[in-house]
Amino acid sequence: MAAPNEAGNKKKSSYELMSAETKAMQDDASLNPAMFWVAEGESLWQSKAGSKNIACASCHGDAKKSMRGVATQYPKMVKGKLQTLEGQINQCRSGAQGSPALAYESKELLAITAYIALQSKGMPIAVRETSANKAELEKGRHSFNERMGQLNLSCAQCHEDRAGLKLGGSPIPQGHPNAYPIYRLEWQTLGSLQRRLRNCMSGVRAQQFEYGSPEMAQLELFLMWRAKGMLLEAPGVRP
Known part of the structure; x- marks a missing residue:
């Protein structure tokens, strides 16, 4: 089964359709508003939580190394279940940390997801x-x-x-x-x-x-x- 656009039209990111000003916002970390969430995600990565009082970093260490390439692989099958990146984050929270799952679109879940995703930026x-x-x-x-x-x-x-x-x-x-x-x-x-x-x-x-x-x-x-x-x-x- 071939992917759409694979043999015909070139796959094109919607980035290519944006204005120069909006492209500049994405390209410059000092202008990209999403980096506020990334900073929060980095803090959460290091923060101990849950009944087991451990942090993401306690298991995974430096995200810049351990999370490189991770976001490019999701969704994927994990123990027989299709798991999104957000779903895997919540699975780690409940299973490894003993913490309640984070609500979808909550600041915390978006922040951790953005921080992990950033480690794979530029990778296919x-x-x-x-x-x-x-x-x-x-x-x-x-x-x-x-x-x-x-x-x-x-x-x-x-x-x-x-x-x-x-x-x-x-x-x-x-x-x-x-x-x-x-x-x-x-x-x-x-x-x-x-x-x-x-x-x-x-x-x-x-x-x-x-x-x-x-x-x-x-x-x-x-x-x-x-x-x-x-x-x-x-x-x-x-x-």
């Missing part, structure tokens, strides 16, 4: 189809191509069939997830890929997948597989 997305994830990948592919909502549109109709055209005066991107979590100027805060997917579902007036649901993980898996080889930009900035 490495998600591949395997015998272990094939069924989950197919479900994500189905979600991407299935029409949904009152507008009866699929992800593919916008981000493949109409990519490069304009909607409301703005170019339609190919819909690659290579910059998440992102600081979106429209949101005025950092947000996850799942938040963006839920925005799209709301836009076509469809029932949104729940945060942390298997359906979200499957769709994330397909999108990361579809973007394999693209360089990770996280944490990105978008309009």
